[in-house]
Amino acid sequence: MTLYTRFAAHLDAALDALVASGDLPAGLERRSVTVEPPRDTSHGDLATNAAMVLAKPAGTNPRALAEKIVAELNKIDEVTAVSVAGPGFINLTLAEDAWRGEIEAILAMGDRYGRSDAGKGVTVNVEYVSANPTGPMHMGHCRGAVVGDALASLLEFIGHKVVREYYVNDAGGQVDVLARSAHLRYREALGEAIGDIPEGLYPGDYLKPVGEALAARYGDKYVGQSESAWLVLFREEAVAAMMELIKADLALLGIHHNLFSSEAELQAARKPEAAEAWLRERDLVYDGVLEAPKGETPEDWEPVQLPLFRATRFGDDQDRPIKKSNGSWTYFGADLAYHFQKAQSADQLIDIWGADHAGTVKRIVAAVQALTDGKTRFDVKLVQMVRLLRDGEPVKMSKRAGNFVTLADVVREVGRDAVRFTMLTRKADAQMDFDFAKVQETSKENPVFYVQYANARVHSMHRKAAEAGIVCADADLSLLDTRELQVAKLAAQFPRVVEGAAGAREPHRIAFYLYDLAAEFHSLYNLGNDHPERRFVLADQPQLTCARLYLARAIGQIVQNGLGVMGVDAVEEM
Template sequence: MTLYTRFAAHIDAALDALTANGDLPSGLARAAVTIEPPRDASHGDLATNAAMVLAKPANTNPRALADKIAAELGKLDEVASVSVAGPGFINMSLTDDTWRNELAAINDGGADYGHSATGKGRTVNVEYVSANPTGPMHMGHCRGAVVGDALASLLEWGGYKVIREYYVNDAGGQVDTLARSAHLRYRAALGEDIGEIPEGLYPGDYLVPVGQALAKEFGDKYVSAPESEWLVLFRKAAVAAMMALIKADLALLGIHHDLFSSEAELQAAKKPEAAEKELRARGLVYDGMLEAPKGETPEDWEPVELPLFRSSQFGDDQDRPIKKSDGSWTYFGADLAYHWQKAQTADALIDIWGADHAGTVKRIVAAVQALTGGKTRFDVKLVQMVRLLRAGEPVKMSKRSGNFVTLADVVREVGKDVVRFTMLTRKADAQMDFDFAKVVEASKDNPVFYVQYAHARVASLKRRAAEAGIACKSVDLSRLDTEDLTLVKLAAQFPRVVETAAAAREPHRIAFYLYDLAAAFHASWNVGNDRPERRFLLTDNHELTCARLFLGDAIGQIVRNGLAIMGVEAVEEMN
């Protein structure tokens, strides 16, 4: 039990006591009662809104209720003082021994400190990346890949069972184009001069090995054959090759999915038909006419009767077709069936999408709500594109692809950890610049460096202590004073940050927290430059040095745990 969960229990006990003596009516809902650090540290260590939340349903004055709750909390041995502020906020200052005990708990918890059981083992399906299998990963995919992977890890820390899924869009026109592009490279591998790549086909050199493999396997069998004989065969081979390329690119970032679902297999299994049947039975799909396009109506537009999903009943601005006029499934129709399939095996669904898909969020959220009867929580996280810069100037073409910057090129240049951490330094739906010079800059303005440097400093502290012959067989934490314990107060927030970030589905909060923790640690370290008695390593004071080494270990452990959530390694030395 962490400090925050323990004090949540203390507040519950205080409310139980007031209920028992008649100061509060029984049965009050307490879900909105919180325990958190005050916004202003001068107000204390912990604050609760219990009186503000419960006063109205209890038909009492919040300030008067706060005084009664404060009186109960003041009886706790861990509490040094309690005060009531404003209309009824309750602030608590804890004893130094309480913080020393929490410091010991951090070190005892080790790599498990910060894990939570709030998810109660519920299953969450996180679908991310899902790039079309038509080429290697580019930096347009990178941010969503990192956000999705870090979110999956964060949810696991929050006590959820997570399914990491990749949806392979291997049905439709784009993979037919891929097959035709591969056929062109196949002919080139057999010696044909194919000239310039025709407009509409994929021009990337990454298809050259695909063509060569097809030539080796089939010889010239399909050079002059009609498309109907080779399209499906080449499509399957090309998609398989692209997925192998994509998986290799993702592995460079340390990303591995549990499940790869195929759109083609979904349609072959008649899942869209099953979804349509289910929705028709519920009266949520009907045959109707689409509204004419807004603005000037195209000359070739004709009203066509199509099966429409009643998405307007769920907040969308109009009902949406699930089939095209030729009887094939719309992207929405296939996507609807895919999400219904996912909902069969998960309690909650999360999709990580590019911001260019914002217009389709309402309809798919509506569909999932309809298909699951509102029982399955479904979140769509939109991720903004990343602008690549060199010394402030936009990056041009990639030498490998000819028309985009590959993820592999970037990871090989600056490293996996730099890429992953940087992608989490902004909220996912905020614009981001990735400057190749700044992300490797050794300064506090570079969060990647600043957090890694904090961990490296802890490691160097341990090495220097060993070189000085300092061995700590036992540690007396009472040697740590209030100034030392300021770091513990921030470190102890880590479990709460994990829980709130998991609940909000926002992994960037971990990066923000680690930066604040690193800044506090560096500040404490730097105090020793002007005040030698505040240094972590004091060769003439063995007991205090051991206590501060113990404190440094705890900070290093929190940094490691936070970086583990982000998929970033904690370094021992900075080059």
């Protein structure tokens, strides 16, 4: 049990005592009651909104209720002061030994510190990347890939069973273009001079190996054949080759999905028809005519009767067609069926989408609500594009890729850790610049270096202590003073940061927190530059050294745990 969960339990016990004494009605909902750090640290160590949350349903005054809660909290040995602020907020000051005890708890729990079973029994499907299988991964895919993967790890960290899913869009017109592009490279591999790549086909050199493999397998069998003879075959072969390329690119980032779902297979299994039938049974799909386009109506517009999903019942602006006039499925119709399939095996769904899909969020949220009777939590996290810079100037495109910068090239240049951490240094829906020079700086301005350096510094301290002949079998943490315990107070917030980040589906909160923790730790360390007695390793004071090294180890453990969630290595030497 961590300090915050322990005091949440203390607060629960205090409220139970008030229920037993008749000062508080039984059965009040407590889910909104929190125990957290106060916004102003001068107010104390912990704060709770219990009186503010419970006063109204209890039919009492918040401040009057707060005074009764204070009387109960004052009975806790670890509490040195409790006060009521404003209309009823309660602030607690703890004995310093409480924070020393948390240092011991961090070291005792090790890589389990911050983990919980809050998500136990709940399966979450996280679908991310899902790039069209038409070429290698580019940096436009990178941010969503990292956000999705870190979020999946974060949810696993709090006990959820997580399904990492990639939806293969292999049923649209873009894969027919891929097949035609592969056929061109196939003819090239057989010796034909193809000249410039025709407009509308994929120009990247990455398709040359695909063409060579097809030539080796089929010889010149499909050179003079009509498209109908080879299109389906070449589409399947090219998509398979592209997916292997994509998986290899993602592996460079340490990303591995455990489920790949094919749109083509979904449609072949008639899943869209099944979803439509399910919705029609509940009068959620009907045959109707779409409204004319807003503004000036095009001359060729004609009213057409289509199957429409009643999206307006669930907050959308208009009902949405699930089929086109030619009888094929709209993108929304196929996507609806895909989410219906996902919801059969998961309790919660999360989609990581590019910001260019913002316009379709409302309709798919409406669809999932309808398909699951509102029982399945569904979040769509939008991710903004990343602008690549080199010394402040936009990066030129890759000739090998055709018209974009590949993820593989970036990872090979700056490293996996720099890419992953940097992608989490801003909220996903905020614009981001990725400057090759800045992400490789060895300074405070480079967050990944600054955080990794904190862990490396911890290990460096221990090496220096060993060189000085200091061996720490245990430590007297009472030697740590108030300034040193400030860092422990921040370290103790890690479990609640994890819980908050998981609940909000925002893994960037871990990166923000680690940077703040590293800054506090480096600040404490740097005090020794001007005040030698503040150094962590003092050869003539082995007991004080051991106490400070225990604190340092606890900070290093938090950094390791947080970086682990982010998929970033906690290096021991830099």
